[in-house]
Amino acid sequence: MAESGGFRVEVVSPERVLFSGDAKQVITRTLDGGEIAFLPGHISFLGALVENHTRIYLSDGKVQDLAVHGGFVEVAPDHVTILSDAAELAEDIDVVRARAAKERAEAAMRGEHDAAVEADLRRAHARLSATGGLAQGAAH
Numbered sequence: 001m002a003e004s005g006g007f008r009v010e011v012v013s014p015e016r017v018l019f020s021g022d023a024k025q026v027i028t029r030t031l032d033g034g035e036i037a038f039l040p041g042h043i044s045f046l047g048a049l050v051e052n053h054t055r056i057y058l059s060d061g062k063v064q065d066l067a068v069h070g071g072f073v074e075v076a077p078d079h080v081t082i083l084s085d086a087a088e089l090a091e092d093i094d095v096v097r098a099r100a101a102k103e104r105a106e107a108a109m110r111g112e113h114d115a116a117v118e119a120d121l122r123r124a125h126a127r128l129s130a131t132g133g134l135a136q137g138a139a140h
């Protein structure tokens with residue numbers, strides 16, 4: 001059970017638990033609802049996710065940033081579970097690689113638009129945002 005005032009948050013793939021902890025807020029991005037914040041006590045909710053920078057505000061005051069590339073979020077009053085087979089903790093993200101992927105995708109978009117390249121760009125944006133490097137990357 002989560003501490004009083006908080007809820008349990010887990011980010012899981014079919015193979016492993018990427019993150020588990022007590023938190024007081026989760027912000028993520030759903031397909032239908034855009035960016036959405038969940039607080040303890042939220043009514044049950046199930047949503048599909050798009051590539052995004054997810055923020056988990058932990059009960060101890062820290063913030064866990066993640067890049068989540070789709071999947072689902074399941075919410076109940078005492079927990080939030082993000083189920084995604086493609087998600088990375090901010091501290092595991094290679095910023096140089098993400099910046100290179102963003103540049104490659106942007107160059108490709110100047111030619112022919114295709115859905116796969118758009119998805120590449122959304123993943124790179126989520127990674128750079130999660131590591132705090134999106135604004136800096138965009139300025140150059």
Ligand code: ATP
Nearest residue numbers: 086087088092093094095097098101120123124127
């Ligand atoms: P790249 O073009 O750099 O390979 P990508 O978006 O095509 O990036 P994915 O296909 O989304 O990469 O991911 C392949 C694997 O590499 C996944 O396990 C993913 O977590 C990991 N990965 C991709 N980019 C990064 C990154 N910048 N930092 C850490 N892990 C990454």
